[in-house]
Amino acid sequence: MTLQLVSPDRFVRHVPLGFAFRDASDLSLIGDGLDIRITDAMRPWRNAQLRPTPSGTWMTPRLPGLDAVLAEKPADWSTHQRSFVVAVEDDLHRFLPVRFQADLPVRGRFAWPSWSGFATGPIAPLLPAGAPAGYAPDYLPLFPAIARTAPGPRATVRAQLAVRQADGTDLPAGWAAMTVSVSGTVIGLGIADVGGAIVVSGAYPTLPSQTVEEAAAGRSEVAWEAVIKVYYGKLAGSPPALDEILGQLSKPPTKALATLKPAEPELPAQTLVLGRPLTLATGKTATERFSSLYLKAN
Structure with missing residues (x-):
């Protein structure tokens, strides 16, 4: 993901990660109320809290442990990835907590590799209607807690x-x-x-x-x-x-x-x-x- 400011001086900033989360009930994008933290799997003292952008993507401008020089070379990120644990909790108690691993840094929204390992039948509600075989979303699902009211007639x-x-x-x-x-x-x-x-x-x-x-x-x-x-x-x-x-x-x-x-x-x-x-x-x-x-x- 790249942030760009067009002005008398041109400023480009490469963002080393971006996550999107959708409601498993209706696939609506979740852009508020979440507490999302990433932790280096091998160096737990390296961690960061993510914030939402207006587009609903959750990110942090700096990946813990990512060298400042390498941070400006996104073409080289794939050979310098490390495993991070991503923990998601909902401060508004709408969704259950989730935890997964992600290799970071990554360009663009994170595409969860585990999608390819699931049979499409049981997970069909988590995919867009008409999604082709092998479709890998650029989002992760969050599942509603028992007390949550369904969004609309469901x-x-x-x-x-x-x-x-x-x-x-x-x-x-x-x-x-x-x-x-x-x-x-x-x-x-x-x-x-x-x-x-x-x-x-x-x-x-x-x-x-x-x-x-x-x-x-x-x-x-x-x-x-x-x-x-x-x-x-x-x-x-x-x-x-x-x-x-x-x-x-x-x-x-x-x-x-x-x-x-x-x-x-x-x-x-x-x-x-x-x-x-x-x-x-x-x-x-x-x-x-x-x-x-x-x-x-x-």
Whole structure:
């Protein structure tokens, strides 16, 4: 990234990094409220806090440890990169914290190399509509916290994920990933916080088709059959690295339970109703539910 001032004297400044972050719910750019810090992975005393630009890019004009002469030679940066840990927290409590590594300095907005390692199906909500195979965004996703209100009319699914252990106690399924699919297409992807609380928000699917008779009678409600999949790898860290969190999507999903006893049947497809948030939980009896959606202990 290069900053340029045109005046009687020409001033050009090469910026050694630039990060963009988007809301996993609707891909809107996040340009405020974040606390972003980069730390040299081998020299933790070298660190810096990033600030946003009016365009929504987060940057710092000086990379800790970058030689002043080299800083003005961006063509040479690729051979002098070092690994930095990037930690993102939201001072406004809208999004979950994330952590990832980045090789810096870099020209232009940072393109996360880990994008290429994920299957496009499960991460489809994190990519622009119609993105071609192999598309690598120049942004990273931030996932909404459980208390956040969805931006605009969005399909919203909430749950408290947990594993019921043999001694009868609950283990929160922290940092699990959950997808919501309709007609085989993933419409929403969410991440649980450290305590297992999760919200998934995504665009509503195309309205279900109607017969002529149904159209004449009018709809009392609009509903879809939604398939819920949970991916839980018992990750360590608070938070774990973002590539580890999304890497759970490449493993077989963890069984979510409709009831605990007697045979631990799998959670069936759920009815997603337009304009109505869906809350998931494992059944206790025919009429009662637990407060958690339990996962099958491996």
